[in-house]
Amino acid sequence: MSPNGSLEARYPGTAGPTGMLRRDAWWVEPLLTVLGLGGFVVYATWAGFQNAFYFVDPYLSPFYSPCLSSNCEHVSLPLIGRWWNLSPAFLVLWIPGGFRLTCYYYRKAYYRSFWWAPPACAVPDVRTGYSGETAFPLILQNIHRYFFYLATGVLVFLWWDALEAFRFPDGFGMGVGTLVLLVNAVLLSLYSVSCHSCRHLCGGRLDVLSKAPTRYKAWSLISKLNEHHMFYAWISLFGVAFADVYVRLVAMGVIRDIRFF
Amino acid sequence: MAASEYTMRIWRGDASGGAFCDYRVSVEPGMVVLDAIHRVQATQANDLAVRWNCKAGKCGSCSAEVNGRPRLTCMTRMELFPPGETITVTPMRTFPLIRDLVTDVSFNFGTAKQVPPFQPKPKEPDGTYRMQQEDIDRVQEFHKCIECFLCQNVCHVIRDHPEHKKHFAGPRMFVRYAALEMHPLDTDNRLELLKEKMGLELCNITKCCTEVCPESIHITDNAIIPLKERVVDAYYDPLARVFRKLTGTR
Numbered sequence: 001m002s003p004n005g006s007l008e009a010r011y012p013g014t015a016g017p018t019g020m021l022r023r024d025a026w027w028v029e030p031l032l033t034v035l036g037l038g039g040f041v042v043y044a045t046w047a048g049f050q051n052a053f054y055f056v057d058p059y060l061s062p063f064y065s066p067c068l069s070s071n072c073e074h075v076s077l078p079l080i081g082r083w084w085n086l087s088p089a090f091l092v093l094w095i096p097g098g099f100r101l102t103c104y105y106y107r108k109a110y111y112r113s114f115w116w117a118p119p120a121c122a123v124p125d126v127r128t129g130y131s132g133e134t135a136f137p138l139i140l141q142n143i144h145r146y147f148f149y150l151a152t153g154v155l156v157f158l159w160w161d162a163l164e165a166f167r168f169p170d171g172f173g174m175g176v177g178t179l180v181l182l183v184n185a186v187l188l189s190l191y192s193v194s195c196h197s198c199r200h201l202c203g204g205r206l207d208v209l210s211k212a213p214t215r216y217k218a219w220s221l222i223s224k225l226n227e228h229h230m231f232y233a234w235i236s237l238f239g240v241a242f243a244d245v246y247v248r249l250v251a252m253g254v255i256r257d258i259r260f261f
Numbered sequence: 262m263a264a265s266e267y268t269m270r271i272w273r274g275d276a277s278g279g280a281f282c283d284y285r286v287s288v289e290p291g292m293v294v295l296d297a298i299h300r301v302q303a304t305q306a307n308d309l310a311v312r313w314n315c316k317a318g319k320c321g322s323c324s325a326e327v328n329g330r331p332r333l334t335c336m337t338r339m340e341l342f343p344p345g346e347t348i349t350v351t352p353m354r355t356f357p358l359i360r361d362l363v364t365d366v367s368f369n370f371g372t373a374k375q376v377p378p379f380q381p382k383p384k385e386p387d388g389t390y391r392m393q394q395e396d397i398d399r400v401q402e403f404h405k406c407i408e409c410f411l412c413q414n415v416c417h418v419i420r421d422h423p424e425h426k427k428h429f430a431g432p433r434m435f436v437r438y439a440a441l442e443m444h445p446l447d448t449d450n451r452l453e454l455l456k457e458k459m460g461l462e463l464c465n466i467t468k469c470c471t472e473v474c475p476e477s478i479h480i481t482d483n484a485i486i487p488l489k490e491r492v493v494d495a496y497y498d499p500l501a502r503v504f505r506k507l508t509g510t511r
Contacts, residue, residue, distance in 0.1 A: 016272060016274075016279070016351055016352045016353075016354055016358050016364075017272055017279075017281070017351050017354075020329065021326065021328065021329030021349055021351060022328065022329035022330060023328055023329065023349075024328070024330075104466055104486050107465065107466055108465075108466055108467050108468050108481075111465045111466075111467050112467055117417065117465060117467070118417040118421065118467060118469070121330070121331075121415050121467075121469035121472050121473065122326065122329055122330055122331060122354075122415055122420075122469070124417075124420075124421050125417050125421040125422070128422075129422075130417075130418065130421070130422045130425070130463075131463070132418065132460070132462055132463035132464060132465050133462045133463070133464075133465055134462045134463060138465075139462070142489075142492075142493045142496075142497040142498075143497065144493075145490075145493065145498065196482070196486045196487075196490065197490060200486075200487060200490035200491075204487050204490065205490065205491060205494060207396070207442075207443055207444065207445050207447070208392075208396050208445045209393075209395050209396055210392075210393035210395050210396050210445075216395055226482065227482075
């Protein structure tokens with residue numbers, strides 16, 4: 001499989017072989033990424049448009065949290081009035097969406113899988129021209145830290161939702177849904193905290209770490225988490241989708257939430 | 262264990278062109294690709310050009326591409342490949358070919374010359390420099406680099422788009438910039454140079470440099486991304502700018 005047949009012109013002066021020589025299954029990783037990321041984007045968009053079955057007391061789907069408009073089934077913070085006729089998911093989904101879109105790990109994933117720049121190491125780029133992240137729109141990747149700030153705010157609400165999931169109409173309790181929302185909040189926290197921008201802001205930007213012992217400890221801890229950022233990125237992606245599916249199926253009456261107590 | 266037979270498909274040629282030549286070699290257990298190349302050189306092609314030195318993965322001389330993947334040939338064991346397989350060995354693609362498996366890597370020496378040198382702050386009153394281990398830990402990782410230039414070779418910014426060679430330092434040099442920028446005693450600021458002339462923003466962090474590094478340096482996570490974040494601090498983050506003004510920090 002050669003993504004580019006006109007390689008001769010691409011290596012002027014090198015005089016070595018020009019064809020794509022990798023014989024292993026380099027295409028498996030980009031293919032899995034396309035299926036995983038593409039599947040998530042399609043599902044999240046569909047779920048956002050539904051504007052229904054996102055709340056079943058006491059569970060609120062993470063795709064709709066925080067619920068900011070008054071037309072919400074379960075308002076978290078009534079910032080937007082009843083004039084908002086669209087799905088309340090669209091008021092908030094752009095924040096985690098932007099956070100993941102500008103994330104250093106996901107950039108690698110989609111530049112390879114969707115852009116094919118490059119599809120895999122030592123596999124030629126599809127496009128002949130390349131400007132990296134120097135020009136619009138990719139220069140906007142530099143606002144990743146601002147999405148990190150906003151996503152941290154959303155995360156606070158998701159933790160609040162997880163705690164609220166213990167408060168059933170008949171009093172304190174715990175169901176499978178409580179566990180699902182709790183695990184979702186934990187996974188999203190691990191993903192957010194292990195972020196490269198967070199690592200930089202907490203201490204990475206300092207040259208003399210010994211003079212800021214608290215920031216050094218934070219940086220050291222985040223650096224350890226950061227080594228697994230890709231894992232947290234994927235598992236939190238599946239976790240948040242699963243949480244929405246679970247709440248949706250319970251709200252639709254397809255499955256019954258099991259109460260532990 | 263008995264010896265196994267392999268076909269070594271090696272690129273033979275120079276700047277004017279070349280072709281693949283196949284050589285059947287017998288390989289004993291424990292041999293690496295460089296051993297097999299040397300056996301070809303000793304028994305069938307005395308004029309085969311191959312650069313090597315330490316044969317221990319520390320000099321960075323024997324970089325080449327084995328079955329299309331950039332590798333140190335001295336650290337690539339023949340057991341990786343099933344007996345009887347044809348193994349393709351080619352020179353590094355990003356650099357001009359001198360002959361057979363030997364390339365001209367002087368591009369890297371040119372970019373190295375452009376790195377502004379270490380500029381230490383004034384010495385302490387007792388005439389010494391002091392720094393703590395936690396200040397230097399992350400920089401020490403960068404000093405493991407053996408300059409094999411596999412990261413420069415695999416980087417698609419110059420591998421697939423050679424027009425960027427004029428203004429792209431490459432992953433190896435970004436490691437060097439990071440070592441200087443993060444050094445607790447250094448006083449120079451190279452961020453403008455990195456942004457405007459060394460092509461830091463051309464890197465789209467696809468991590469191939471990290472994948473091929475024989476010293477397992479986390480080039481992207483520990484050098485390039487922190488440098489990108491420092492560039493964001495300086496050029497793309499108005500809040501950080503206000504914070505720096507208020508606190509009087511750099």
